[in-house]
Structures are given as structure tokens and as C-alpha cells.
Amino acid sequence: MEEQDIMKILLIGSGGREHALAWKMTQSPLCDELIVAPGNAGIAQIARCIKIAVEDSQAITDLAVSEKIDFCIVGPETPLVLGLADQLRTHNIPVFGPSMKAAQLEGSKGFMKDLCRKYNIPTAAYERFTDKDSANKFIDRLGAPIVIKADGLAAGKGVIVAQTIEQAKEAVADMLSGNAFGHAGSSIVIEEFLDGEEISYFAICDGENLLPLASAQDHKRVGDGDTGPNTGGMGAYSPARLITPAMEQEILEKILTPTVSAMKSEGCPFTGVFFAGIMVVNGKPILMEYNVRFGDPECQTLMMRLKSDLVDMLYAAATGKLQTIHPEWSDNPSLCVVMAAKGYPATYIKNTPIKNLDAAGAAKNVEIFHAGTAQKDGQTISIGGRVLGITATGQDVATARTNAYAAVDLIDWPEGFCRRDIAWRALSSSAAE
Numbered sequence: 001m002e003e004q005d006i007m008k009i010l011l012i013g014s015g016g017r018e019h020a021l022a023w024k025m026t027q028s029p030l031c032d033e034l035i036v037a038p039g040n041a042g043i044a045q046i047a048r049c050i051k052i053a054v055e056d057s058q059a060i061t062d063l064a065v066s067e068k069i070d071f072c073i074v075g076p077e078t079p080l081v082l083g084l085a086d087q088l089r090t091h092n093i094p095v096f097g098p099s100m101k102a103a104q105l106e107g108s109k110g111f112m113k114d115l116c117r118k119y120n121i122p123t124a125a126y127e128r129f130t131d132k133d134s135a136n137k138f139i140d141r142l143g144a145p146i147v148i149k150a151d152g153l154a155a156g157k158g159v160i161v162a163q164t165i166e167q168a169k170e171a172v173a174d175m176l177s178g179n180a181f182g183h184a185g186s187s188i189v190i191e192e193f194l195d196g197e198e199i200s201y202f203a204i205c206d207g208e209n210l211l212p213l214a215s216a217q218d219h220k221r222v223g224d225g226d227t228g229p230n231t232g233g234m235g236a237y238s239p240a241r242l243i244t245p246a247m248e249q250e251i252l253e254k255i256l257t258p259t260v261s262a263m264k265s266e267g268c269p270f271t272g273v274f275f276a277g278i279m280v281v282n283g284k285p286i287l288m289e290y291n292v293r294f295g296d297p298e299c300q301t302l303m304m305r306l307k308s309d310l311v312d313m314l315y316a317a318a319t320g321k322l323q324t325i326h327p328e329w330s331d332n333p334s335l336c337v338v339m340a341a342k343g344y345p346a347t348y349i350k351n352t353p354i355k356n357l358d359a360a361g362a363a364k365n366v367e368i369f370h371a372g373t374a375q376k377d378g379q380t381i382s383i384g385g386r387v388l389g390i391t392a393t394g395q396d397v398a399t400a401r402t403n404a405y406a407a408v409d410l411i412d413w414p415e416g417f418c419r420r421d422i423a424w425r426a427l428s429s430s431a432a433e
Ligand code: AMP
Pocket: 124, 147, 156, 159, 161, 191, 192, 193, 194, 195, 198, 220, 277, 288, 289
């Protein structure tokens, strides 16, 4: 775009991911004004926040029209699956985010698996079911461990990795009866268990052109050493230790490039970010899932490493000009430690004060991204499960980790906790080398 084209931008979402995107976008000379709906206490320090639920497509569209928004970025998956991008595009507002149909890549596990089968994209062997008896027969045939997935969105909880045939059948019964995930579970995917190491890989697309971004590794379990229940992600670092130029090449050639053409062939070209959840099994990348948004907390680590203009890049993706973009990345790794409210991911306390955030975030290589925070009586308080993402860079992963935990230790929040071992895989492998 022309240099003089400064924009009024609308960002949808309220998590740490959106704070990281907002932080990076407000550094762009192309960003005249940033509005975030609904935002959080951290975002409110750098942008104008407007309280609208992310699911309320009509209210968001009305806001975009009345504020004469030039460009909209959609952070979370739910509004995309509900068709927000389509609605905004009918008003000729450029949007970074896929159409409702293209968002099925995340919104329907069955859609994603069928696409992989049809276009020969490596993924775990699977079948789809709506009927319990045939599902149980398939489980008997495949054996355990085995993975049961609700077809629709289930707030990140719709996947059961069953260790026994009995557990698998129980999960099937729970999902198909509608007890577990309501309508999202009325159709299921049952698939082969992949035994390997997970990585997240990100690339953006303008419908036609693919721009590889970077990799990260998340930590989904709540406890140190990957123990306890699954969460939305307790920390991440970038790049992931298993990413070599050859591995990246293989992910692009076998998974992402075929997906771009598959989506075109299916009549739903993809605009936005591909977040490929990949299992590396015996050195080979296998696609486990697609998300159609940035990962949280992976996004925080990517934004800390991106040297180029984010607005320029996302706008090029939204307007079919991605071939003009060649982003630069810092060679220094980054690492994000999530602080959550005690009790998360089960019931947790809310409305507790968090102190000393300014001092903790003062170091040059540290940013504190807010997720579930609000401002009350001049204080920052917690209002969600995952509350802060303390993100740091360093000359190597160990230094990034030291920098991040030094900031964590300055935060005065007795009701919060975090994992102390983010990036343990990367650090134990370098120690072994
Ligand atoms: P998803 O929501 O598809 O990312 O699944 C959530 C988590 O379940 C993933 O991050 C994996 O840890 C696990 N998972 C999903 N599919 C498989 C699979 N086929 N084999 C092993 N683990 C899986």
C-alpha cells in the first residue's frame, strides 16, 4: 500500500494473543488508530477498547461501519466460524481472517480430515461417525490408545486421547448423546493415535499466495513435566526445537501448499493465518489439526521475533498482495510464560489484584501481555483463567527463559501460578548435545 495510506484498524478479541497483535500493530506507521473489541486492561493502555462480545457479528459490523474502519483483524476462531469476515466483506471492509466456509478447517474436524484424505495431505488415519455402534466397531478394530474428537468447536476441549478401549467408548457415548459438547459432538472423528512430538507452525495466505511465518512449541498441560489436565496453553517458545530447514520445507510442500490449492479447488480460498498443529513422528511431520487463527500463547512469541511491519503484512494478506511481503525475523528465540489464576483450568478465583506489573515489564527484552485482566479502582485485577503472558527474548532459549522468569518473579500476585519449565524440551536436548 502507499505510505500515506494510514488506517483506522479494528481488532477483535480479548486475549494475550490480541494484546501481542495490538502491541505490534500500534508500532506500525500505517496504524492511525486502533480500536479493539472487547480488549482487556493491557490492551486499553495502547488502544481504544469497546465492549462488544466477539460472537456478536452484527454489533461488530455496525461498529466497523459507523467508525469507518479501513481494516479488520479477527483474533479468535468463534467469530470466524460464525461468518464475521463474510459480513464485514459485504461492506467492502478488508478483513484478515477466513470466510465462514474456509473457517471450517477449524470449525469442523470432519471437513479438515476429508480435505486431507481427498488431497493427499499427511494426517492420522480416521473415520467419521454419528452412530455409536459403528463407532464402537471401529474402536475395536483400531485398538487403544485412540483419539476421539467432537466435530465442532468445543472451546479447545473436544479431543479425548483415550488410553483404553473402554475410555474411548465412553467418550463416544458422551459426545454422541450431546452430553459432552452439545451439538458440536453430535458428529465425531475417531483417529489413530500419533506418538511423537508436537509443534505449531504458522503461515499466512491471501487466498492464492502462501507466506511462511515461523514455528513455536506450546505447553498444553497445566503442570510441570507435562502433567495434569489440558489447558489453552501454559507457555510457548519460538522457534520449536525440531524445526530445521528440511522440516520446514517438508511442512510447506506436503501440508500447507497442498492445503492452499485444496481450499481453492473446494471453492473456499483461504485468507488469514494457518495454524498447523503438527505431530513429528519418526522425523516426519503429520498434520493433527488446523486452526484458522494465531495460537495463544504462540502468537506472543512470534510477535516478539517479528522485525517487520505487521499491519503491512496482514493487510497484504487481506487484499491479495502477499507476494510483495518478505518479513524479517529476529534470530533470537522468544519464550512466553503464562500466569493463570490458581485453580485453572478448573474453577478459579477472580477479581484478585495484581501488582508490580510496571516494574516487571520494564526490562528491554520483556513484554507483559494481558489476557484475563480488567482495571478496577486504579488497580489491575484478574478476571479470567489465563491472565498474563510474560514474554521475553534472549540470545538463546535458556537466556530468554531466564529473562521471562526474572520478570515473573517480580509480579506480586499471590493468587496466580505458572509452570516453571517452559521450553524444557529445547533445553534438555541442547544439554544432551
Ligand atoms: P486438537 O484440538 O486437535 O489440537 O487436539 C488437542 C490435543 O490432543 C493435541 O494438541 C494433541 O496433544 C492431542 N491429539 C490430537 N490428535 C491426536 C492424535 N491423532 N494423536 C495423538 N494426540 C493427538
